[in-house]
Amino acid sequence: MPADRRGRRALAMRHAILRAAAGEFRRRGFADTGMREIAAAADLSPGNLYYYFASKQELLYFCQSHSLDRMLATCRAVQAGRLGAAERLTAVIRSHVACMLDELDGAAAHTEVEGLPVRLRARIVAKRDRYEAAVRRIVSQGVRGRAFAPCDPVLVTRALLGALNWTARWYRPEGERRPAEIADAFADYLVRGLVK
Amino acid sequence: MPADRRGRRALAMRHAILRAAAGEFRRRGFADTGMREIAAAADLSPGNLYYYFASKQELLYFCQSHSLDRMLATCRAVQAGRLGAAERLTAVIRSHVACMLDELDGAAAHTEVEGLPVRLRARIVAKRDRYEAAVRRIVSQGVRGRAFAPCDPVLVTRALLGALNWTARWYRPEGERRPAEIADAFADYLVRGLVK
DNA sequence: CCGAGCTTTGAACCGTGGTTCGAAAGTCAA
DNA sequence: TTGACTTTCGAACCACGGTTCAAAGCTCGG
Numbered sequence: 173m174p175a176d177r178r179g180r181r182a183l184a185m186r187h188a189i190l191r192a193a194a195g196e197f198r199r200r201g202f203a204d205t206g207m208r209e210i211a212a213a214a215d216l217s218p219g220n221l222y223y224y225f226a227s228k229q230e231l232l233y234f235c236q237s238h239s240l241d242r243m244l245a246t247c248r249a250v251q252a253g254r255l256g257a258a259e260r261l262t263a264v265i266r267s268h269v270a271c272m273l274d275e276l277d278g279a280a281a282h283t284e285v286e287g288l289p290v291r292l293r294a295r296i297v298a299k300r301d302r303y304e305a306a307v308r309r310i311v312s313q314g315v316r317g318r319a320f321a322p323c324d325p326v327l328v329t330r331a332l333l334g335a336l337n338w339t340a341r342w343y344r345p346e347g348e349r350r351p352a353e354i355a356d357a358f359a360d361y362l363v364r365g366l367v368k
Numbered sequence: 369m370p371a372d373r374r375g376r377r378a379l380a381m382r383h384a385i386l387r388a389a390a391g392e393f394r395r396r397g398f399a400d401t402g403m404r405e406i407a408a409a410a411d412l413s414p415g416n417l418y419y420y421f422a423s424k425q426e427l428l429y430f431c432q433s434h435s436l437d438r439m440l441a442t443c444r445a446v447q448a449g450r451l452g453a454a455e456r457l458t459a460v461i462r463s464h465v466a467c468m469l470d471e472l473d474g475a476a477a478h479t480e481v482e483g484l485p486v487r488l489r490a491r492i493v494a495k496r497d498r499y500e501a502a503v504r505r506i507v508s509q510g511v512r513g514r515a516f517a518p519c520d521p522v523l524v525t526r527a528l529l530g531a532l533n534w535t536a537r538w539y540r541p542e543g544e545r546r547p548a549e550i551a552d553a554f555a556d557y558l559v560r561g562l563v564k
Numbered sequence: 565c566c567g568a569g570c571t572t573t574g575a576a577c578c579g580t581g582g583t584t585c586g587a588a589a590g591t592c593a594a
Numbered sequence: 595t596t597g598a599c600t601t602t603c604g605a606a607c608c609a610c611g612g613t614t615c616a617a618a619g620c621t622c623g624g
Contacts, residue, residue, distance in 0.1 A: 182570095200482060201482055203397070203399030206610090207612060217573050217574065218573090218574075218613090219574065222613070223571065223572075323553070324549075324553050327549075327550060327554065327557075331534075331553075334530055334532070334534025334535065335527040335528070338531070338533055338534055341479075341530070349522075353523075354523060357519070357520050357523040357527075361519060362527065364517070364560075364561045364562075365557045365558060365561030365562075402580085402581060404581075412602080413603045414583090415584075415602080415604060416603065416604095419601065419602075423583080424582065565624105566623105567624090571621090572618080572620085576615085577615095578611105579610105579611100580611095580612100583606105584608095585607095586603105587602105587604105588602080591601090592600100594596085594597095
């Protein structure tokens with residue numbers, strides 16, 4: 173079935189392009205990354221990108237959508253188990269850091285919503301809100317269950333997510349700290365601030 | 369002395385422009401903000417901006433430099449007093465949030481270094497590093513003095529600053545939370561994560 | 565080996581947006 | 595009022611970068 177092989181090759185190509193784009197977006201930011209650079213990073217000619225993606229914005233959309241899906245899946249998995257609030261939060265933090273920094277599918281650009289057309293932006297914002305709500309839910313449950321100290325879950329959640337999202341700004345693969353170390357240190361610090 | 373009045377008027381104009389630019393940068397991001405929008409926000413014609421500032425990059429530079437100066441001044445003041453580590457950190461956090469969110473001189477764009485020419489960028493990065501080092505120093509001293517639990521001061525400081533810097537992304541003046549509330553909640557959470 | 569799609573290419577197009585510029589308007593001392 | 599100097603204006607310039615396109619190269623069934 174060569175049609176299958178075709179389809180699989182095309183899909184792999186799309187993945188490779190998304191990886192390259194995500195890397196560039198994280199490194200230089202969405203606005204400062206050119207299609208020509210993305211093409212170069214993916215070993216393609218500039219124009220050829222458009223055979224696989226309709227626009228730069230679509231590229232950003234898929235990057236963000238993909239990583240948000242991964243992180244939402246973690247939230248669901250964590251809620252399904254019988255963990256305490258602290259363990260749940262720790263797991264979510266680790267997963268978030270991995271999504272942000274792992275080179276493998278580091279579609280970490282779920283950050284720059286401004287550069288998206290209204291239609292796509294609405295979808296991403298909705299998904300991001302769902303994620304934020306899921307994390308906030310863990311915090312709230314922890315507070316209600318007396319595992320966490322009283323606090324404003326809205327603001328604590330935003331502080332927590334801000335710390336995590338900001339990693340994309342300073343993390344460099346060639347730097348000292350491995351992603352796992354970062355995840356551990358962040359989980360320690362950011363969970364400790366909540367437990368009674 | 370009308371020459372004085374001239375100079376003062378020009379200086380005031382520069383300040384007003386910087387405020388307007390900072391506001392737009394924070395709202396829409398550096399790359400997505402046009403000189404025409406900044407001009408409109410400052411009640412000026414597009415071309416007239418260039419009578420006061422040589423380029424958009426210079427505008428960004430002064431925004432960042434100014435807010436970093438303010439935050440560095442807070443660090444110095446705090447180190448001069450006889451406060452404990454927790455109180456020092458609380459003060460720095462409050463000051464940082466104020467710099468990020470206060471409309472008055474909210475030159476909050478000390479965030480997008482990428483859009484700067486090498487010369488100016490080097491200066492901002494150096495200043496930003498000085499600030500990060502000052503905050504890290506408070507954390508380290510706290511750990512050494514047994515006021516804070518053992519931790520990696522580098523990563524804790526980055527988490528903390530990330531949470532603070534990220535506020536510019538979601539804060540809206542017309543929103544529910546006042547800057548002071550945000551500062552209090554953040555200080556509680558982010559300091560509590562360190563104290564033994 | 566051939567033809568019908570896929571895929572790739574890179575040069576060219578074109579809108580956006582930072583910047584320039586020449587001239588007009590305003591300000592102030594004399 | 596005048597004239598020198600400062601400030602303002604907005605249309606035009608120009609480079610950059612997202613996008614298009616027509617032609618060429620490939621792949622694979624027949």
